[in-house]
Amino acid sequence: MPFEIHSWAEISDRFTDTLLLGNGASIAVDERFHYESLKQHAIEDGLLNEEVQSLFDYFHTEDFELVLRIVWQATNVNKALEIEDEKTEAAYRHVRDCLIAAVRDIHPEHNEVAEKLPSIAAYMKGFYNVISLNYDLIVYWAMMHGNDLDNRHIFKDCFVRSEFDDDWSRFREVYGDIDSCSLVFYPHGNLILARDKIENERKISSQGSNRLLENILEKWQRGSYVPLFVSEGTERQKQKSIQSSYYLNTVYREVLTSFQDSLVVYGWGVGEHDQHILDRVAKSGIDRIAFSVVDNDQAYCNRVNQLIRDNFNEQCEVLFFDARSPNCWVNP
Structure with missing residues (x-):
């Protein structure tokens, strides 16, 4: 019934x-909120490179926020200890910029x-x-x-x-x-x-x-x-x-x-x-x-x-x- x-x-x-x-x-x-995931949107738009995609795979997550926080913390530790690490800094900037671009694409203005x-x-x-x-x-x-x-x-x-x-x-x-x-x-x-x-x-x-x-x-x-x-x-x-x-x-x-x-x-x-x-x-x-x-x-x-x-x-x-x-x- x-x-x-x-x-x-x-x-x-x-x-x-x-x-x-x-x-x-x-x-x-x-309707722009009708998307599978922020990560998938970034991949389909060619925003994520293979190196950064490997971070998602390594940490077994689809969560942009988590990956961004991990690499952000790593860069801050390196700066505090005066460790030169261009690769980690580049990864952080790339994840950050991809997230910003994805949110800009999907989220409407007020x-x-x-x-x-x-x-x-x-x-x-x-x-x-x-x-x-x-x-x-x-x-x-x-x-x-x-x-x-x-x-x-x-x-x-x-x-x-x-x-x-x-x-x-x-x-x-x-x-x-x-x-x-x-x-x-x-x-x-x-x-x-x-x-x-x-x-x-x-x-x-x-x-x-x-x-x-x-x-x-x-x-x-x-x-x-x-x-x-x-x-x-x-x-x-x-x-x-x-x-x-x-x-x-x-x-x-x-x-x-x-x-x-x-x-x-x-x-x-x-x-x-x-x-x-x-x-x-x-x-x-x-x-x-x-x-x-x-x-x-x-x-x-x-x-x-x-x-x-x-x-x-x-x-x-x-x-x-x-x-x-x-x-x-x-x-x-």
Whole structure:
């Protein structure tokens, strides 16, 4: 028997706790996010030479961020010890420049998506928590748009003066003329997050949203920071990367297990490489989940329904809703 696909309006009142966003949410904003991987994009565009490709093979990873961080650390050690090593320096510059080029090719500018940000901000406002598995700036730009509005609501990412405050639950408190807030987290990191030479983790900010993407890429280019995001790799590789970051590990261990009653999943394929996210959410004890569906995809509904049956308690209710419903994500 086919699963019923609801409109968002039919179920929205029952789902206000947490929104989890996958890559399909970004694709709904801009089709350029419909790519296999950053590394594959770089290879197909002839950006990666064979020598640097061998680094990915040696470390058994597809993760650009990890390879860049490894060679960046190696060059910094060599500089500190005054060891001349042109080959390592050249590898670092090549990986860095390939990542910058790949992000520039794939990621839209702010002005190209600005008209969709009001709808996204209005949708996110309906949740206490927003969890984005995407490295791109869509959610952050929507946050900034929402915080510029005079609607007595605020989005908070729990960073204070560019540093993450691990007492994150205190940010739920509202004050002054604010009536409600949504907390935003990135379990796989984000372009706005970075590491410095001694592994301090920071949020990169900008005077305006229009300059944010370019400001981030300029900081990478200068060698001031390396990015903090996990965009690719197997489940085990992603878990290892998460464990290496204080911010990512805190979100993974504390935030993902803190959801109260309901979860909305938008644009997430729930692939094998993201099973660790599902495992953590299952520990939160939520009792209902709603998944977005495109084009009445019953095969997806069947697979997801079985995953929930296998990972959550048997009382957990599973619903499906049309991803293109009015007032849902980018849909006005």
